[in-house]
Amino acid sequence: xxxxxxxxxxxxxxxxxxxxYHGVGISEVLERAGxxxxxxxxxxxxxxADLALAAADIAAEEVLRxxxxxxxxxxxxxxxxxxxxxxxxxxxxxxxxxxxxxxSATLHGGPDNATFRDTLSRIFAQWMDRIATHAVRLGQSPDxxxxxxxxxxxxLEGSWTLARARGDSNVIRQLPALVC
Amino acid sequence: xxxxxxxxxxxxxxxxxxxxYHGVGISEVLERAGxxxxxxxxxxxxxxADLALAAADIAAEEVLRxxxxxxxxxxxxxxxxxxxxxxxxxxxxxxxxxxxxxxSATLHGGPDNATFRDTLSRIFAQWMDRIATHAVRLGQSPDxxxxxxxxxxxxLEGSWTLARARGDSNVIRQLPALVC
Amino acid sequence: xxxxxxxxxxxxxxxxxxxxYHGVGISEVLERAGxxxxxxxxxxxxxxADLALAAADIAAEEVLRxxxxxxxxxxxxxxxxxxxxxxxxxxxxxxxxxxxxxxSATLHGGPDNATFRDTLSRIFAQWMDRIATHAVRLGQSPDxxxxxxxxxxxxLEGSWTLARARGDSNVIRQLPALVC
Amino acid sequence: xxxxxxxxxxxxxxxxxxxxYHGVGISEVLERAGxxxxxxxxxxxxxxADLALAAADIAAEEVLRxxxxxxxxxxxxxxxxxxxxxxxxxxxxxxxxxxxxxxSATLHGGPDNATFRDTLSRIFAQWMDRIATHAVRLGQSPDxxxxxxxxxxxxLEGSWTLARARGDSNVIRQLPALVC
DNA sequence: AATGAATGAGCTTTCATTCAT
DNA sequence: AATGAATGAAAGCTCATTCAT
Numbered sequence: 001x002x003x004x005x006x007x008x009x010x011x012x013x014x015x016x017x018x019x020x021y022h023g024v025g026i027s028e029v030l031e032r033a034g035x036x037x038x039x040x041x042x043x044x045x046x047x048x049a050d051l052a053l054a055a056a057d058i059a060a061e062e063v064l065r066x067x068x069x070x071x072x073x074x075x076x077x078x079x080x081x082x083x084x085x086x087x088x089x090x091x092x093x094x095x096x097x098x099x100x101x102x103x104s105a106t107l108h109g110g111p112d113n114a115t116f117r118d119t120l121s122r123i124f125a126q127w128m129d130r131i132a133t134h135a136v137r138l139g140q141s142p143d144x145x146x147x148x149x150x151x152x153x154x155x156l157e158g159s160w161t162l163a164r165a166r167g168d169s170n171v172i173r174q175l176p177a178l179v180c
Numbered sequence: 181x182x183x184x185x186x187x188x189x190x191x192x193x194x195x196x197x198x199x200x201y202h203g204v205g206i207s208e209v210l211e212r213a214g215x216x217x218x219x220x221x222x223x224x225x226x227x228x229a230d231l232a233l234a235a236a237d238i239a240a241e242e243v244l245r246x247x248x249x250x251x252x253x254x255x256x257x258x259x260x261x262x263x264x265x266x267x268x269x270x271x272x273x274x275x276x277x278x279x280x281x282x283x284s285a286t287l288h289g290g291p292d293n294a295t296f297r298d299t300l301s302r303i304f305a306q307w308m309d310r311i312a313t314h315a316v317r318l319g320q321s322p323d324x325x326x327x328x329x330x331x332x333x334x335x336l337e338g339s340w341t342l343a344r345a346r347g348d349s350n351v352i353r354q355l356p357a358l359v360c
Numbered sequence: 361x362x363x364x365x366x367x368x369x370x371x372x373x374x375x376x377x378x379x380x381y382h383g384v385g386i387s388e389v390l391e392r393a394g395x396x397x398x399x400x401x402x403x404x405x406x407x408x409a410d411l412a413l414a415a416a417d418i419a420a421e422e423v424l425r426x427x428x429x430x431x432x433x434x435x436x437x438x439x440x441x442x443x444x445x446x447x448x449x450x451x452x453x454x455x456x457x458x459x460x461x462x463x464s465a466t467l468h469g470g471p472d473n474a475t476f477r478d479t480l481s482r483i484f485a486q487w488m489d490r491i492a493t494h495a496v497r498l499g500q501s502p503d504x505x506x507x508x509x510x511x512x513x514x515x516l517e518g519s520w521t522l523a524r525a526r527g528d529s530n531v532i533r534q535l536p537a538l539v540c
Numbered sequence: 541x542x543x544x545x546x547x548x549x550x551x552x553x554x555x556x557x558x559x560x561y562h563g564v565g566i567s568e569v570l571e572r573a574g575x576x577x578x579x580x581x582x583x584x585x586x587x588x589a590d591l592a593l594a595a596a597d598i599a600a601e602e603v604l605r606x607x608x609x610x611x612x613x614x615x616x617x618x619x620x621x622x623x624x625x626x627x628x629x630x631x632x633x634x635x636x637x638x639x640x641x642x643x644s645a646t647l648h649g650g651p652d653n654a655t656f657r658d659t660l661s662r663i664f665a666q667w668m669d670r671i672a673t674h675a676v677r678l679g680q681s682p683d684x685x686x687x688x689x690x691x692x693x694x695x696l697e698g699s700w701t702l703a704r705a706r707g708d709s710n711v712i713r714q715l716p717a718l719v720c
Numbered sequence: 721a722a723t724g725a726a727t728g729a730g731c732t733t734t735c736a737t738t739c740a741t
Numbered sequence: 742a743a744t745g746a747a748t749g750a751a752a753g754c755t756c757a758t759t760c761a762t
Contacts, residue, residue: 018292021200022201027732038747042746100288104341121345154355157334162334175334216723219722395726396726397754399725401755460648477706481706484702511719514697517697521641522664525647535694539691566737576743577745578746581738
């Protein structure tokens with residue numbers, strides 16, 4: 001069984017993605033993770049804030065894994081983007097259309113401090129870097145790749161927002177036609 | 181002087197855009213608007229939810245006005261997009277880089293009900309429609325215009341998110357090069 | 361019936377005098393005053409700290425009243441001190457020997473900030489001033505009166521401490537023989 | 541290096557003197573003593589209460605040592621009192637004016653049980669006895685000595701209280717003029 | 721329409737203690 | 742003897758809302 005700490009971060013991640021930092025009570029996280037109240041602060045001394053940062057890190061890693069899984073087997077960039085968006089749309093549907101960008105929903109709306117903003121900024125940069133790396137490997141020039149990655153990332157963030165408003169994953173699925 | 185109701189909605193809007201629905205307490209809104217505790221429910225019978233919807237409507241209208249002001253005097257679509265993004269970047273800077281999409285921040289993270297989602301979805305559609313209308317007027321075919329508007333909208337939502345994470349409006353200012 | 365605010369301060373005073381600032385929970389004060397949880401912060405915006413300051417002020421006034429009642433009818437200073445100590449010993453007994461100096465117990469042990477210390481210091485000065493004023497009226501020179509008041513005050517504080525440790529009010533009752 | 545047990549009691553003493561029994565959390569004591577969480581109950585089976593009693597005993601012994609050091613070399617009683625008060629004032633200043641009577645602050649405000657009250661009462665009696673013993677040695681009759689010791693003790697307790705409220709050790713330094 | 725008081729559920733966090741290793 | 746994890750009650754406080762005037 002996963003460690004108490006990990007269980008807490010994962011459950012927190014699910015909830016934060018759905019209702020944002022302030023929309024989720026710690027009690028609910030604890031209940032779902034089957035962890036008693038006092039234990040949270042043993043594993044996350046700064047409480048809810050630490051928990052959100054940990055949850056964002058886990059979610060960010062998962063997105064990186066999805067990027068790799070999508071592009072590693074792709075013949076060209078467009079193909080990789082298509083697979084990537086397909087996987088994300090599926091993930092969106094699994095969660096009944098209630099989630100947005102897994103890290104943005106968690107960290108935006110949280111305490112407005114430098115740590116939260118820096119973490120978010122760093123994660124976004126990692127995503128774009130990883131996409132650009134794949135684009136280069138698949139034949140684009142470094143400049144073009146960076147441009148492509150940024151275009152994909154920005155549109156994807158927008159798609160998550162629109163898809164969630166509509167409760168419809170098609171926005172995500174139709175993204176490749178728009179950015180490639 | 182503006183009506184109590186309007187003042188409440190405007191102040192609420194500013195705060196929701198910065199910290200999201202659950203991140204803002206009603207007391208703070210009342211205090212900033214200079215309105216006594218008991219008065220809120222005379223103007224907004226359903227309380228905080230009504231207030232958020234009103235605030236979102238006001239913000240949405242403002243964006244429509246900015247769209248028109250940007251495209252009305254533009255010689256071509258690219259020119260309109262450039263002016264639009266410039267104005268939004270300026271607006272972002274005025275608020276010290278602390279805000280995101282004015283309606284998304286307000287309604288996402290709010291109570292997860294049909295009214296909120298529908299309102300958000302409708303506002304997004306209005307924005308895209310208005311942009312598309314301008315694009316057609318400036319020479320694009322209806323299909324191309326719809327595509328352009330969607331591309332701009334999605335990237336813009338992403339830019340708001342990234343700009344806020346970085347605390348830097350340049351993401352918004354550089355958008356035209358990415359989507360035109 | 362006394363106002364909610366007053367009832368809260370009085371009940372808080374009794375409890376703080378017995379168990380100190382940190383030894384008393386807000387819930388207990390609310391329960392004894394018959395006031396619901398949320399109401400406290402309407403009347404005392406800074407919560408427990410405000411409550412303690414208000415309680416200390418009330419207790420301080422009460423001591424001033426006892427000083428006046430003791431000395432106003434006294435033929436000489438020693439007589440006034442005797443009556444004063446007798447009244448305080450009686451007050452001590454009424455509370456079953458569980459209390460100390462009514463303001464010291466409340467404010468020492470509270471948050472260690474300037475406001476608390478200043479309030480305490482100001483109250484002590486008021487007590488000594490009042491005693492000295494009576495001493496002058498009863499024939500002492502201003503210098504002697506100040507000396508007498510200080511001697512009485514310091515010993516009284518000590519008596520409260522010792523009486524509480526022993527659970528015996530005799531220390532207070534025997535004070536006149538020691539300081540006059 | 542001192543034993544873990546002793547280190548715990550000493551650190552606890554410092555903190556209790558400043559903020560009282562309930563004002564100090566066990567975690568803080570453990571952290572400052574560099575002792576891990578689970579270890580406390582090996583050395584103090586009854587936990588916080590045992591710790592406070594041990595801390596009070598150590599502080600009480602220290603005061604006895606200061607009494608002896610002050611009076612042993614004194615030519616007369618007044619001289620001894622002066623040295624004693626000077627030493628205590630210095631001790632007060634070293635702790636930045638934040639402490640009161642070392643045992644009273646620790647035990648009052650603690651759990652209101654017989655053990656705590658008895659310990660406090662016993663320590664106070666020891667202090668007065670020791671002072672009286674010195675007074676007899678320096679020429680006073682047993683009765684006078686007891687009276688003198690009580691007068692000094694009560695005023696000293698009051699001085700600690702007032703000095704702490706004022707953040708000024710002069711109250712303690714000026715004590716001999718008041719009680720001799 | 722306007723208002724200050726009231727309301728209690730809920731919030732995040734800290735507490736002293738116990739447990740299993 | 743030593744230790745990090747676990748524990749849940751209780752802490753002080755804020756919340757959105759309703760009430761009585």
